[in-house]
Amino acid sequence: MTAPTRPLRRVRRRRRFDLRTTALFFLLLALLLTLAGLVARTAAAAAERRPAWAVTLLVVGFALTVACCRGRRRWSARRLVRCATEALEEAAETAVDALGETPVDVVPAAVVDPARTPVADSVEETLVVETAAVTDVTDYESLGPDEFEQAIAGLCARDGCTDVEVVGGAGDLGADVTAVAPDGRRLVLQCKRYGDGHKVGSQDLQRFGGTCFTVHEADVAVVVTTGDFTAPATEYATQCGILCVDAEGLRAWDSGTGLRPWELPGEG
Template identity: 45%
Template structure:
């Protein structure tokens, strides 16, 4: 027994010990053991929380390339990892807080007669320790989810790195058309180059170039799944003005009503005005220029993939 400087304290302590029965001592020991177990569970949850927090901090520093064919894919992979880690961090924080609450409940009960809690027929759920044990059981699954998310992220980045190498190799081939190549063309050559790119993607050409009576359709093609694609090409000399909304109005008035288009595209080697962009978005007309044009023409990414229309192919095949 400890010996305190205060004799009164020593006497009071001896009195309590002398009066304690075996049931008293056993219940105190068991209660102390509960506290140690609860403390250990909290510590494990705290460590898990710290690991997830560190991984999220690392993930928040990840950035995609500014202008590469796979930068969007990298950004999406980073975003998906961050979302998983955010959810896991919130769950880890809730579990840690709950375990801390269970420990504090046990601590507050230290000053009462504990024999009833450990006697025959006692309610084992009263202390909350069983719930703390369940929280610890979830740790293995939580650790596995985090590990899976990290592994999937690494695998996706590896896949994108291989794809990036393929795209960069494509730029060295004659099928790759750069922005400078487009700028050096005539309007007719611009339409012919567009038709060549459409053919490169395995789409069936119906019209290679337009004319005075093309009714807004310079290039017409059919996708393997039967969807009809209508493209209006608007060439601009280097430094030329952006394409305005009248072009989109004309295309919108003919592409679907006249040409029965499923996919409508306005293409330029320059850019579009803001009113043109707003009208195109409202009428479900794809604008192909700038970075999207580079992804298709320079990097060799399939047109339907660039437009986000490739998903419809898989949807239709699944439905069939």
């Protein structure tokens, strides 16, 4: 007589703990719970709007559930949860494997020049800023006569002059801009916007010299031009104490790299 043998119980192999797989598992579980919450919320909102339809769908769903459960030996909530858990674990492992096979682009490290130091970078930035300041100069030759006078008045105001006025026009007697310099002296400026090849002559200086000191009571008389001055005009200006600012001097004044007219030597 043989002794009855007990059926061997299937032993489940314990899986090795994997942090990435576990994290992804809980992420998928959270997404499923969120989706279930959204479905439940939508169903509740639909039930409020159409209660009759909601009751009908509930009855039909319950009947289908009962019919499905009759064909099975036993309906177990534990079994359902276990199957769902295994499915989530497999999905998590599959996703982790797929991520592990994805090639990762390697970003090359920044190449450091040993010759460059913070001090050198600071000096270079300063040079760049100064170069930008020098090159960012207004194109005065493209301005009209009135615009040029307004621009010169703007330079005076920018550099600390007060009581700046544009007085050019008919009957100005040679004065286009008047102002008070930071040191308190009265400035009288005549603006000559000339194109290339056109120079301010001695006659222009003589007309301005006859009124700038006696009529306008200038302490500092200045002629500013986008061109240049003839030799006789420069000689007359030196004799009368009139300051001449040519195109190069105007660019230096505008960029802040040169002297302002009231700082030039030879003022009267």
